[in-house]
Amino acid sequence: MPHTKRSRLVTSAVAVVLGATALTACGSGDDSKAESGPVSLTYWTWTPGMDKVVDLWNKGPGKKDKITVTAKKQAGGDTLITKILTAHKAKKAPDLVQAEYQALPTLVSNDALADISKEVGDAKSKFADGVWQQTTLGTDAVYAVPQDIGPMMFYYRADLFKKYGLKVPTTWEQFAETARALKKKAPDKALTTFSANDSGLFAGLAQQAGAKWWTTSGDKWKVAINDAATQKVAKFWGGLVKEGAIDNQPMYQPAWNKALNTGREIAWVSAVWAPGTLTTAAPDTKGKWAMAPLPQWSLDQDVTGSWGGSSTAVTTDSPHQAAAAKFAAWLNTDGDALSALAKEGGIYPASTSAQLSGAFSNPPAFFSDQADFYTKAADIAKTTAPSAWGPNVNVAYATFNDAFGAAAKNKSDFVAALNKMQDDTVADMKKQGFGVSQ
Amino acid sequence: MTSTARRRSYGVKGAPYAFLLPATILFTVFFALPIGYALWLSFRKVHVSGLGLGAGARSEVWAGFENYTEAFQDSEFLHGALRVLGYGCIVVPVMLGLALLFALMLDSDKVRLTSFTRLAIFLPYAIPGVVAALMWGFLYLPDVSPFYYVLEKLGLPQPNLLDGGPLYLALSNIAVWGGTGFNMIVIYTSLRSIPAEVYEAAKLDGATPLQIALKIKIPMVAPSLVLTFFFSIIATLQVFNEPTTLKPLTNSVNTSWSPLMKVYQDAFHRGDIYSAAAEATLIALATLVLSFGFLRAANRRNKQEEAA
Numbered sequence: 209m210p211h212t213k214r215s216r217l218v219t220s221a222v223a224v225v226l227g228a229t230a231l232t233a234c235g236s237g238d239d240s241k242a243e244s245g246p247v248s249l250t251y252w253t254w255t256p257g258m259d260k261v262v263d264l265w266n267k268g269p270g271k272k273d274k275i276t277v278t279a280k281k282q283a284g285g286d287t288l289i290t291k292i293l294t295a296h297k298a299k300k301a302p303d304l305v306q307a308e309y310q311a312l313p314t315l316v317s318n319d320a321l322a323d324i325s326k327e328v329g330d331a332k333s334k335f336a337d338g339v340w341q342q343t344t345l346g347t348d349a350v351y352a353v354p355q356d357i358g359p360m361m362f363y364y365r366a367d368l369f370k371k372y373g374l375k376v377p378t379t380w381e382q383f384a385e386t387a388r389a390l391k392k393k394a395p396d397k398a399l400t401t402f403s404a405n406d407s408g409l410f411a412g413l414a415q416q417a418g419a420k421w422w423t424t425s426g427d428k429w430k431v432a433i434n435d436a437a438t439q440k441v442a443k444f445w446g447g448l449v450k451e452g453a454i455d456n457q458p459m460y461q462p463a464w465n466k467a468l469n470t471g472r473e474i475a476w477v478s479a480v481w482a483p484g485t486l487t488t489a490a491p492d493t494k495g496k497w498a499m500a501p502l503p504q505w506s507l508d509q510d511v512t513g514s515w516g517g518s519s520t521a522v523t524t525d526s527p528h529q530a531a532a533a534k535f536a537a538w539l540n541t542d543g544d545a546l547s548a549l550a551k552e553g554g555i556y557p558a559s560t561s562a563q564l565s566g567a568f569s570n571p572p573a574f575f576s577d578q579a580d581f582y583t584k585a586a587d588i589a590k591t592t593a594p595s596a597w598g599p600n601v602n603v604a605y606a607t608f609n610d611a612f613g614a615a616a617k618n619k620s621d622f623v624a625a626l627n628k629m630q631d632d633t634v635a636d637m638k639k640q641g642f643g644v645s646q
Numbered sequence: 647m648t649s650t651a652r653r654r655s656y657g658v659k660g661a662p663y664a665f666l667l668p669a670t671i672l673f674t675v676f677f678a679l680p681i682g683y684a685l686w687l688s689f690r691k692v693h694v695s696g697l698g699l700g701a702g703a704r705s706e707v708w709a710g711f712e713n714y715t716e717a718f719q720d721s722e723f724l725h726g727a728l729r730v731l732g733y734g735c736i737v738v739p740v741m742l743g744l745a746l747l748f749a750l751m752l753d754s755d756k757v758r759l760t761s762f763t764r765l766a767i768f769l770p771y772a773i774p775g776v777v778a779a780l781m782w783g784f785l786y787l788p789d790v791s792p793f794y795y796v797l798e799k800l801g802l803p804q805p806n807l808l809d810g811g812p813l814y815l816a817l818s819n820i821a822v823w824g825g826t827g828f829n830m831i832v833i834y835t836s837l838r839s840i841p842a843e844v845y846e847a848a849k850l851d852g853a854t855p856l857q858i859a860l861k862i863k864i865p866m867v868a869p870s871l872v873l874t875f876f877f878s879i880i881a882t883l884q885v886f887n888e889p890t891t892l893k894p895l896t897n898s899v900n901t902s903w904s905p906l907m908k909v910y911q912d913a914f915h916r917g918d919i920y921s922a923a924a925e926a927t928l929i930a931l932a933t934l935v936l937s938f939g940f941l942r943a944a945n946r947r948n949k950q951e952e953a954a
Contacts, residue, residue, distance in 0.1 A: 290914045314917070317698040345699065405894060427696035461895045463789035599698050606915050610722075610900040617809070617897035636916070641694040 246274040247531045250302035251520075252292065254284035255355075257552025261539065264548055269538055275531045277304070286602055289314060296320040296525060303526035304536060307352060308518045309342040310411070310601040313422070315521065316351050317599040322522045323349035327533035334541050334559045338594040343519055345597075346424065351521055353536045354558035355549075358479035358516030359589040360412045363486070365474040366498040366577075372474075376500045380444055383503045387453040390474070400475045401455035401464065402445045404612035407605035409477070412513030413445075414438040415595050417505055422598025428643040429598060434630040439623055440505070446615065446622025456616040465489040477502065479515040480556045480585050483572035494574050499581060501588050511593045517558065556585070563589060600636050607632040688713055688923035713924035723925060726905045727932075729814075733904075734882035736818040737825075742874055744822065745829035749867075750859050752830075753837045764834070768827035775824060779891035782820045787895055808896035820888045825881065829874040836870040837863060872944045876937055883933045886910070905929050 251262065258279040266276055280302070282288050289311045295301040296318060307315060315321045328350055332340050335354050343352040364376060372393050377383035387399035403409065414421070417437040423430045432438075448454045455473060457463055467473040468490035476482065486497060502512045520536040522529050539545050543565060546557045550567035557563055563586040571581035578584075598604075611625035637644050691709035698704060717723050748767055752760055770778065786807040788794040797804045807816040840863065848858050864871075889903040890910075901915070902908035906929060913922035 286915050290917060293917060313699070316700075317694065318704060319700070319702070347699070404897060424697055429697060456897070458894060458897060461787070462784055463787045463895070466789045599694075600916075603916050606901055606911060610902070613897040613900060636918075640692055640698075642698050643696045 246276065247528045248276045248278065249304060249526070249528060249532050249535065251277050251279045251304035251306075251535075252282045252288065252302045253279055253304075253306040253520075254282050254288065255306065255549070255553040255555060258549075260552045261545060261548045264544060265535060265538060268544075269542075270535070273531070273534065275528075275535060277535055282306075284308075286311075289602070292320060292523070293318050296523065299525050301523040301525040303523060303528060303532040305521050305523060306355070306518050307521050308516070309354075309514075309595065310408075310597045310605075312343065312351055312519065312521070313345055313597050313599040314602060316345060320523055320525075321351040322524045322526065322529045322533075323351060324353075324522050324529065324533035324536070325350035327530055328353050328537045331537050331541050334561065336558075336560060336590060336592060338592045339517075339558050341594055342597065352519035353521075353533075353540045354517070354519050355540050356517050356555035357558045357589060357592070358408075358412075358481055358514050358556070359585065359592050360416065360477065360479045360502050360513045360515050361482070361585070361588055362500045362502050363476045363478050363482050363497055364500065365471060365493065365496055367496045368471055368474045376498075377503045378501075379507060380503045380505055384444070384448060384453065387448060388451075391453055396472065398455040398467075398473050399453070400473055400477060401457050401459065401467070402449050402616055403457070403459040403464075404609055404616050405458040405460065406515075407608040408515045410441070410608060410612065411595075411605075412479070412515035413441050413477070414513070415593050416502060416511050416513035417441050418511075418593065420594075420596040421604070422596050422601075425645065426643075428645040429637060430645050431598065431630060431634050431637065433604060433633055434623070434626045438626060442622040442626045446620075449616055449622075450619045452619075456619065458613070460489075469493060480589070481516060481554075483574040484554055487574045495576055497575060498578055499575065499584065501584075501591075510591050512588055512591050514592050514595065519558075556589075560586070560589075598633075598637075599642065600633060600640075603636040604629055604633040684923045684926060687920055688927050691920045692918075709920065713921050714928070716921065717925050717928055722902045723905060723908055726902050726908050730883060730885055730904050733814055733817055733821075733885060734879070736814060737821045737882055738875065738878045740818065741822045741825050741878060742829060742871065744826045745874065746833055746864070746867075746871065748826065748830045749833040749837055750863060752834055753863070754855060754859075764831070767830055770824050771827040773824065775887035776891055778824050779820050779888045782816070782823070783892050783895050786816050786892075808892065809898045813896075813898050817885075817888050817892065821881075821885070825878070829878070832874050833867055833870050836867045840866050868948075872941070875944075876941055879937050879940060880933055883929065883936065 251258070255261075258281070262277050262279040270276060282291065284306075285308065288305070289307070292301055292305050292307075292315065301320060305315075307321075312321065325344075325348065331353060339354045339357055343354060344350055362376070368374075369376065372390055374386050374389060375382070377386045383399075390397055390399050411421070414437060417440055419432070419435055419437040419441070421431065421433045421435075421438070423432065445454075449456045455467070457467070464473075465488075468476070468486065469492050471493070476486075478485070482499075486493070501510075504510065520539055522532040522536060526532050539549070540557070541559055543562065546559055546562040547565060547567045549555050550557060550562070550565075562568075564583070568582035568586075571578050575581050607629045608625075611628045612622065614620075615622050615625040634644055689709055689711070690706050691712060692704060693707045694704050696703060751757060752764055757763070773781075785791045785793060788804060788806070794804050805812055807813065844862060844866075845858060848862055853861070884906055885904045886906045889899050890907060893899040893901070893903070901911045905925065909922045909925045909929065912918045912925065
């Protein structure tokens with residue numbers, strides 16, 4: 209193998225594209241050996257009920273191709289990334305992993321993910337461009353197949369909006385007015401809260417405003433976390449918190465559950481998976497909620513951000529990358545697989561055709577009155593703004609939690625918190641040696 | 647095998663080494679090697695070239711003391727240390743004071759239901775730290791806490807326990823609640839081992855129960871007090887469960903509230919095991935210096951007293 213040539217190519221100025229080619233070369237070299245004989249693959253995932261979906265494969269297409277997949281349940285989020293990277297260090301990462309979109313650059317930067325563009329390139333047409341682009345990192349390579357997405361929406365208590373004579377906001381300006389109007393009518397209630405404990409929400413809101421936090425030019429990253437669009441978002445929410453129009457308590461804790469359940473907070477900016485969360489957080493409010501598109505920054509716009517969502521990726525450690533890629537493509541594009549994923553795992557599929565399939569003909573039970581829930585959701589999903597993730601999203605997110613947590617608590621300047629997020633992220637990248645342009 | 651050969655040629659002389667072997671192996675594999683590896687990691691760092699995408703873009707390089715100087719310059723790490731110091735200043739005296747008080751009370755002749763009371767005070771120690779922190783967290787949250795419900799009904803002020811100064815009290819309370827029982831048992835056990843003649847002699851000399859407690863019991867259990875103090879310092883420096891469990895409930899506890907939380911954050915969220923290793927080494931050193939420093943000071947005082 210031309211090993212030296214490969215490493216020299218990678219370090220050259222156009223590292224992205226050539227690096228991707230090198231990976232392909234590596235991948236295909238192994239594939240040719242793996243094609244014959246039975247193959248068994250391990251898949252790390254946190255989606256509930258994935259074992260049942262994998263069974264479909266093992267009994268159907270997998271049986272024919274002699275590819276057996278074993279799903280191993282893992283904890284989600286950052287923990288799994290750390291686990292994958294640790295396993296990868298020992299060259300023992302599983303064949304397939306579930307990874308959130310924002311984690312892909314981190315994994316790719318650690319050379320943990322294989323380029324599977326040859327095997328899954330045809331699947332591109334099944335997904336919205338903005339979603340697919342997240343798995344290519346803007347290169348010619350493809351590092352994962354999109355599985356589920358989290359287009360953001362506005363959820364509100366239809367009954368209480370009516371009671372207080374509030375209109376569903378279509379712009380953020382109206383959103384602020386609605387918050388103020390509610391405070392005037394019922395001082396002990398709040399429209400919603402600004403929570404600093406889930407960075408994905410803020411990232412999604414910034415994405416909707418047009419922010420592109422990480423971009424590349426040449427062999428340098430450009431970090432723009434405190435760009436004009438994100439500053440606009442930060443100022444907006446910081447202003448609402450400061451004037452007391454909305455709450456500043458974190459989400460996903462007993463007090464928040466209670467606020468939603470008792471109607472002390474009457475709206476939630478969330479994503480397509482919100483019905484599931486509301487079912488457990490606010491069980492008494494079943495059927496009282498409604499969903500609307502996210503408010504816009506200007507009336508002529510129609511965009512949303514995304515909060516959550518994940519993909520299926522093949523690792524460089526897998527000796528059977530082609531077989532693994534085949535499974536990843538089946539899992540996320542096959543109709544039966546996606547119906548099973550929706551039923552067993554409760555996911556909202558990234559595949560555009562699956563978004564309107566049988567599994568999504570009825571609204572979620574919690575929103576039984578909103579018959580067109582999923583048609584609306586599919587329409588909103590189409591308007592998802594592209595996102596731009598970098599290799600240290602984890603650092604940016606960790607700084608967000610602390611800096612915005614403190615700012616929300618003290619009702620202080622959100623832009624200062626945003627600048628800290630930018631500075632810490634850039635400092636971390638520079639420390640690691642990434643090329644960063646100012 | 648070389649070891650058998652050696653044993654044969656040295657005969658009985660080799661026996662001690664053979665007996666030492668299992669312990670040595672266990673010590674090396676599960677203690678010395680991991681610590682050595684952590685130390686090694688603390689002097690390394692990752693170096694990325696260019697965009698860092700693609701194979702071979704990332705390599706591990708020698709960092710020297712870089713990770714250590716950064717830890718010292720990191721205001722968050724130092725603030726964490728200060729926070730823990732403040733927390734320890736509340737926890738250790740209160741917890742040990744209560745433990746000593748309870749032990750003395752249980753040891754006095756007039757108390758009934760001794761074994762039940764002893765168990766009741768000890769019980770919180772048997773509750774896992776995370777469960778305890780979660781339970782107290784719920785009690786601290788105004789929206790779900792029964793205490794706040796009562797305070798509200800009575801029209802009394804409702805303090806926010808999850809912010810500012812009261813947060814330290816709230817966190818300390820969890821540690822005191824969980825740790826007092828254990829320390830009490832240690833002190834109580836040593837109280838029970840004081841021979842009865844000592845008390846008889848004191849009574850004959852006309853000592854009141856209070857005098858007996860202050861002048862006989864406390865000096866005689868001083869070694870246990872030193873031991874519990876030693877344990878408490880170590881536990882305080884390693885505080886992790888309570889703030890981590892309370893973190894989701896409030897904006898006031900950040901991801902690096904205590905030094906150990908910062909280590910966890912760096913290793914498992916930021917993915918920088920090198921800095922985490924350096925910080926962990928610093929915490930281990932601080933723990934060693936503080937705890938053994940205290941032990942030495944206590945021993946020296948004992949010796950001086952004996953000499954006097």
